Amino acid sequence: MQYSVTEFEAIYLRCFPPAMRLAVSLLHDEDDARDAVQEIFLRLWEADKVIDSPQAFVIRSVRNLCLNRIAAADTRERFRRRFPLDETSDSTDIEERHLMVQSAVQSLLSGRERQVVDKIYAEGLSYKETAERLDVSVSMINKCIVSALKKLRTHFKTNRP
Amino acid sequence: MTDENRNSIVEKMIDRPGELSSDEIATIMADEELRGLYEMSALLQESLMHAPDIDAAKEWKAFRPRLHRRRRLLLMLVSGVAAALAGLLFLPGIISTPTRLSGEPTASLSQVKAQTARPVQTVAAENASEPAQPAEQPAPPHRTPRKPNVEEKVVASVSSQEIGIDELMRIEQARIDNDIAMTMADIYEDEYYAYIGAAIQLAECTSLPAETVAAMIDNAPDIDRIIML
Numbered sequence: 001m002q003y004s005v006t007e008f009e010a011i012y013l014r015c016f017p018p019a020m021r022l023a024v025s026l027l028h029d030e031d032d033a034r035d036a037v038q039e040i041f042l043r044l045w046e047a048d049k050v051i052d053s054p055q056a057f058v059i060r061s062v063r064n065l066c067l068n069r070i071a072a073a074d075t076r077e078r079f080r081r082r083f084p085l086d087e088t089s090d091s092t093d094i095e096e097r098h099l100m101v102q103s104a105v106q107s108l109l110s111g112r113e114r115q116v117v118d119k120i121y122a123e124g125l126s127y128k129e130t131a132e133r134l135d136v137s138v139s140m141i142n143k144c145i146v147s148a149l150k151k152l153r154t155h156f157k158t159n160r161p
Numbered sequence: 162m163t164d165e166n167r168n169s170i171v172e173k174m175i176d177r178p179g180e181l182s183s184d185e186i187a188t189i190m191a192d193e194e195l196r197g198l199y200e201m202s203a204l205l206q207e208s209l210m211h212a213p214d215i216d217a218a219k220e221w222k223a224f225r226p227r228l229h230r231r232r233r234l235l236l237m238l239v240s241g242v243a244a245a246l247a248g249l250l251f252l253p254g255i256i257s258t259p260t261r262l263s264g265e266p267t268a269s270l271s272q273v274k275a276q277t278a279r280p281v282q283t284v285a286a287e288n289a290s291e292p293a294q295p296a297e298q299p300a301p302p303h304r305t306p307r308k309p310n311v312e313e314k315v316v317a318s319v320s321s322q323e324i325g326i327d328e329l330m331r332i333e334q335a336r337i338d339n340d341i342a343m344t345m346a347d348i349y350e351d352e353y354y355a356y357i358g359a360a361i362q363l364a365e366c367t368s369l370p371a372e373t374v375a376a377m378i379d380n381a382p383d384i385d386r387i388i389m390l
Contacts, residue, residue, distance in 0.1 A: 021212040082206040101208035121209040127176040
């Protein structure tokens with residue numbers, strides 16, 4: 001252990017929020033994300049060599065740990081948790097990829113599609129809840145989502161995120 | 162696949178993925194378009210999911226006890242491994258000691274049983290049955306000389322059984338000792354947490370410097386006892 005508790009607290013307070021945001025975005029679950037982030041902080045605490053940039057270490061390690069956990073999930077689990085089926089490419093920075101997707105959502109989708117996508121993916125509502133909020137039918141929600149996904153997919157086939 | 166089926170699968174894939182059947186999953190995996198839609202859906206989930214409100218100070222407060230707990234667990238693990246290694250080193254010595262003392266290999270339990278069972282059954286009947294045997298026929302090895310042989314075998318069987326019971330006793334004793342040690346470790350762990358809680362409360366009441374509180378926690382009295390366990 002190379003840090004005093006006080007030093008470690010400062011690192012924790014500084015690095016926890018971005019690490020947690022990254023883990024939540026990858027694992028889609030707050031408890032799993034917290035578990036992964038805490039695991040990395042314990043590794044940092046027990047590290048027996050000096051780590052130049054603890055923040056970079058934490059972010060990189062959290063990312064790798066989350067990707068390993070996703071890779072370890074079987075197909076059914078991946079569907080259940082909306083994990084990607086293909087291995088995530090290392091070529092693009094995750095935050096950069098998120099910005100590209102957010103930008104495409106804003107620029108390519110119609111107002112209604114954006115609303116539906118936001119309710120489902122950002123707020124985590126079900127089709128039924130979204131339909132009630134927007135006062136439309138469930139089949140309309142499905143139609144909007146499929147249309148939005150097709151537009152985005154066509155876009156990202158040529159502009160890989 | 163009809164459009165209706167396809168829409169149904171897409172709806173389930175996005176809205177209720179946990180309800181997908183194995184056949185439906187196989188269909189999605191095999192259908193390029195469905196798979197592409199799913200991948201896009203997963204990417205949207207990753208990119209758009211709202212980050213939770215994070216209170217780093219609260220998270221730190223909840224996380225901090227794990228630092229000390231982890232260190233203690235590591236210490237206990239190391240001491241446990243050391244004890245196991247010591248046990249492995251000493252166990253063969255314990256087992257082989259009676260063998261070396263007797264100067265000859267100890268018979269296996271089945272051999273001992275076989276050897277001791279026959280004389281016990283035949284000792285009473287042997288005098289009666291012996292004259293019936295032809296003179297030229299070689300006597301079975303266990304009958305000559307009869308009495309001393311039986312005694313030796315009984316002694317041998319008793320000592321072998323004692324070794325077995327001894328071993329069992331040792332193992333049982335080790336198990337009991339281990340249970341006691343684990344219980345004591347739990348008690349010391351609870352004491353330790355109580356100590357940490359008291360130190361933190363004291364710090365909050367008296368606004369002691371963080372270094373002082375950290376030193377108090379690091380010097381918690383039961384650490385040595387846990388290491389000893």
